[in-house]
Amino acid sequence: LACHADDFNDAVARITEVWQSFRAEDVYRADMLGVARNGAQWLTMLSIGWALARWRRFRPRSLLDNSPLIGLLQRVVPMERLPAMLARRHVHALAVTASSYSTGEHVTFYNSSQPIEPWVRSQRLAVPTALLHEHLLASAAIPFVFPAQRLFSEGRSAWYGDGTMRQTAPLSPAIHLGAQRMLVIGAGRMHEPAAQRQPDRRYPSLAQIAGHAMSSIFLDAMAVDIERLARINRTLSLLPAQALENTPLRPVECLVIAPSQRLDDIAARHLDALPGPVRTLLHGAGVSKAGPQAQGSALASYLLFEAPYTHALMALGEADTLARREEVARFFGWPQRRLAQAIV
Known part of the structure; x- marks a missing residue:
């Protein structure tokens, strides 16, 4: 969106x-050789790693090889256009977050x-820099699943992983960059109903544990x-005008669009869309198919870059947004006539 901000449509x-034509092969090696090679390295390390500790080539970097993602980003995200978009004020600012394995800090590159001022x-810290595809790879490096990305900043290098790790204040970068209103697209339901408490005598599978950890x-x-943010906004609304002028805090309007269904439930219905080698890998970790006994689909949802699943996500996103069309129109200041045209 930022790199093509001069033509939003x-x-x-x-x-x-x-997203309509996604395949897992566009993001990571999903063939038998690619999956087996990384899997074999993990098995070797877990079984006789003590004997190979000094041999760096036997140290696996990740469960999957995401080298295809590099080509995809280079094809569809022309980062070289970003400076022009910023110079022409089509975009005021862009931030990409990543978590440093080297320092333990959560870093916002912008x-x-x-x-x-950073x-x-x-x-948590912020670093002004020229954003590159490498920053996107770092921000999307799911721990254990995809390899860490090396980035150079302020004269030194460090290894980075997914930007949601140690991200205790995900709204903070946008506020620091001057946002007065924020549209937040969530990946999880904001108000999850209480789960039915039923006896479960089965020990949780590796996939269940991994999915639970990733969701957290x-x-x-x-x-x-x-x-x-809602509490801060309410507090600021109670302050007299003079007190409000003397505080660095300011109200920030926030519209949240979150899925009305659990994404892992949708993922469970589309597990068969995954390539065979990936299904075998997930099955070994404890992922089962849809049904009342579906297990570990939360983990699978992070790897389901397949058109049937992404089509379902897009349809859900459209339906959830249209269900709140009046809120969306007010947020963007659209007149009702323009809203009706947008829906058509």
Whole structure:
């Protein structure tokens, strides 16, 4: 969106085309050789790793090889256009977050049309820089699943992983970059109903544990930060005008569009769309097919780059947005006539 900000309709069409034709092979090696090679390295390391500890070539970097993702990003995300988009004020700022394995800090890399003072918080900092495809790879490097990405910043290098790790305040970068209103697209339901408490005598599979851990990393912080912003907004609304002028805080309008269905439930219905080698790998980790006894689909949802699943996600996103069409129209300041045209 940022790199094609001079033609928003074209940018959306490009993204739609990619998501409508997604295949796992576009993101990671899903063939038997690619999956088996990385899997064999993990098995070797877990079984006789003590004997091979000094041989770096036997140290697996990740469960899957995401080298195809490099080519996909280079084809569909022309980062070389970003400076022009910023200079022409089509975009005010763009931030990409990543978590440093080297320092333990959560880092926001950003580029802006006007100078913005970098910020430093506890275990969080911001670095102004020219954004590259490598920053996108780092931000999407799911721990254990995809390899860490090496980035050079401020004269030194460090290894980075997925930007949601240690991201205790996911709304913070946008606020620091000057946002007065925020549209938040969530990946998890904001108000999850209480689960039915039934006896479960089965020990949780590796896939269940991994999916639970990933959900806590990728989903929980956003809901907490949105609640924090709502409390701050309510507090500011109670302050008299003079007190409001003397505080650095300011109200920030926030519209959250979150899925009305659990994405792992949708993923469970589309497991058969995955390539055979990946299904075999996930089955070995404890992922089972859809049904009342479906297990581990949360883990599978992070690997399901397949058109049947992405079509279902797009349809759900459209339905959830249209269900709140009046809120969306008010947020963007659209008149009702324009809203009706947009829906058609």
